[in-house]
Amino acid sequence: MMVKGCLCVLGLAAIFFQAGYCDTPFCPMDTVKISRNCYVFVQTPKSWYDAETHCSQIYGRLVSLIARPIYDGLMNVMRTTNPGRYWxxxxxxxxxxIWTSNGSPVSRAMWGNRIVPTPSANSCVYLCSNTTKYWARDCNEHLNFICEKNAIIIPDVDNEQSESRIDLPQVDPEME
Known part of the structure; x- marks a missing residue:
């Protein structure tokens, strides 16, 4: 019998999803899924530069807030479980x-007091959960930060073909 679906291998565990669920994006447990991306709220204050490096080391980037659903989702998480200021x-x-992760201009509408600060060479943007606005700060100051990662999407595969490519360990029924 042929079963359509996808096989997801996470470390030592393998999970089989039936067809129809495979192309749904999902995120690792230590992240928050909003739209089609995963977000990591890092609670270890770093300079903006070190935060950018940290995000790239976990295969992500500092978050750019260019879409309202992303902003709303992040603010919801910040208000409920992770209040504070984030690069x-x-x-x-x-x-x-600009948003350095994609080159888009930073929207004027979300600045604190609706005043866009005069750009200075070492200024970076942070988001405050209390005011729900962007603010500027010296990039060398230490704040928490939010990394954005692409969600994992596993395409549908033919189960019989995937079993022929993956050597799954056999369980001895007498050992149970």
Whole structure:
């Protein structure tokens, strides 16, 4: 009998999903899924530069808030479980505020007091859960930060083909 689905191997565990669930994005347990991405709220204060490096080391990037659903989702998490101030990917490049992870301009609408700070060479953007706005700070100051990672999407595969490619250990029924 042929069963359609996908096989997800996570460390030493393997999970089989039936067809229809395979192309649904999912995130590791230590992240928060919002839309089609995973977000890590890092509670170890670092400079903006070290935060950017940390995110890239875990195959992610500092988050850019260019879509309202992402902003709303992150604010919900910040208000309920992770209040505080968090570095985002916004920084000054060539005299302008941009999201460094994708090159888009930082929206004027979300700045604290609706005043966009004058860009200075070593200024970076952080998000505050109390005010729900962006603020600027010296990039060398230490704050928590939010990393964004792509969700894992496992394509549908033919189960019989996947079993022929993966050597699964046999369990001796007498050992149970």
């Amino acid at each position: 985002l990917s916004g920084a000054v490049r060539s005299g302008n505020w």
